Amino acid sequence: MTTFDYVNPTTLEAAGELLSRGDLVTNVLAGGTNLILALENGSLQTDLVVDIKALPELKNIHFNSNSGLMLGAAVTLNQVNAHTDIRRHFPLLFETCKDIGSCQVRSRATVGGNICCALPSSDLIPTLLCYDAVCHIWNPGGVREVPLDRFFKGDQQTVLAKGEILVRISLPAPVADAAGVYNKLQRGQGEYVTLVGTAVLARNINNSEIDWRIALAAAAPTPIRIYAAEQVLQGSIPDKAMIDHAVECIKHTIKPISDLRAGAAYRTTMAGILARRSIESVASQLLGGVH
Numbered sequence: 254m255t256t257f258d259y260v261n262p263t264t265l266e267a268a269g270e271l272l273s274r275g276d277l278v279t280n281v282l283a284g285g286t287n288l289i290l291a292l293e294n295g296s297l298q299t300d301l302v303v304d305i306k307a308l309p310e311l312k313n314i315h316f317n318s319n320s321g322l323m324l325g326a327a328v329t330l331n332q333v334n335a336h337t338d339i340r341r342h343f344p345l346l347f348e349t350c351k352d353i354g355s356c357q358v359r360s361r362a363t364v365g366g367n368i369c370c371a372l373p374s375s376d377l378i379p380t381l382l383c384y385d386a387v388c389h390i391w392n393p394g395g396v397r398e399v400p401l402d403r404f405f406k407g408d409q410q411t412v413l414a415k416g417e418i419l420v421r422i423s424l425p426a427p428v429a430d431a432a433g434v435y436n437k438l439q440r441g442q443g444e445y446v447t448l449v450g451t452a453v454l455a456r457n458i459n460n461s462e463i464d465w466r467i468a469l470a471a472a473a474p475t476p477i478r479i480y481a482a483e484q485v486l487q488g489s490i491p492d493k494a495m496i497d498h499a500v501e502c503i504k505h506t507i508k509p510i511s512d513l514r515a516g517a518a519y520r521t522t523m524a525g526i527l528a529r530r531s532i533e534s535v536a537s538q539l540l541g542g543v544h
């Protein structure tokens with residue numbers, strides 16, 4: 254590891270000023286589960302690491318049944334899991350977080366860090382896409398809001414400019430009658446990178462209209478919502494023909510890569526299988542009144 258300076262400012266202004274320095278390569282540090290590994294293995298070099306964990310604005314979780322959920326970017330995955338309102342009103346978020354990494358990883362890894370890594374294989378992002386999450390990005394001029402599905406520019410690339418900090422993520426108010434599932438495929442013990450993941454969320458609006466959301470991990474250069482497949486299912490509990498059609502839409506839309514973990518054809522086949530399983534499971538939960 255090459256040497257670098259470390260600072261832990263206590264105000265956003267101080268953090269932003271340091272991160273904006275044009276004469277230095279600067280990086281935000283949150284939980285460090287990704288950044289420290291990159292510094293250690295030499296894939297990233299930096300002059301200055303700015304720790305954001307002492308910034309109070311980034312550590313809050315606030316839930317209101319009318320306005321929804323505000324998650325500070327430096328909230329850890331274990332803090333998400335321990336929050337009773339999240340468990341109750343955003344069960345898909347709870348279920349997704351509890352299966353990310355190990356307990357030790359979840360005690361360090363933050364929501365904002367998972368998003369800002371912008372890895373195609375992130376498990377958290379598809380679920381947040383299903384919940385219509387919005388990113389709140391701080392810069393010296395104020396806070397701008399970017400819907401999560403417009404936050405990614407490509408594999409490990411985001412819309413964040415130098416000096417900008419993701420401060421929080423907001424999720425709109427939940428619908429009481431909803432069901433969701435995140436299914437992921439990993440290679441096995443000791444291997445945490447998801448080969449393909451499918452998040453499906455269905456919300457029963459006004460006791461009549463079912464609103465479907467589908468998003469995938471490791472199926473394209475960024476985690477991706479599959480709006481065409483959602484349209485196929487929209488409005489009802491789908492029958493087999495509708496599910497077949499939605500699965501075909503997913504398989505035609507995604508563009509997974511081939512790498513040392515899996516080939517593109519295998520990922521595409523497994524995306525279809527996992528998506529079918531997720532849709533069927535969500536449909537039966539809604540039918541059975543298990544929410």
Ligand SMILES: Cc1cc2nc3c(=O)[nH]c(=O)nc-3n(C[C@H](O)[C@H](O)[C@H](O)COP(=O)(O)OP(=O)(O)OC[C@H]3O[C@@H](n4cnc5c(N)ncnc54)[C@H](O)[C@@H]3O)c2cc1C
Pocket residue numbers: 280281282283284285286287288289305326327352353354355358361362363364365366367368369370374375376377413417418419420445446
């Ligand atoms: C053993 C292990 C198992 C794992 N298992 C899984 C898994 O099952 N599923 C999964 O999805 N991931 C997994 N991960 C990846 C890990 O969960 C993510 O890397 C983690 O969420 C990143 O969060 P962090 O707080 O540690 O980010 P950091 O490492 O601190 O930062 C990551 C990147 O985001 C930037 N950044 C962080 N926060 C902000 C912010 N608020 N504003 C602007 N930029 C910011 C940093 O500069 C850096 O570039 C695993 C990692 C390890 C080491």
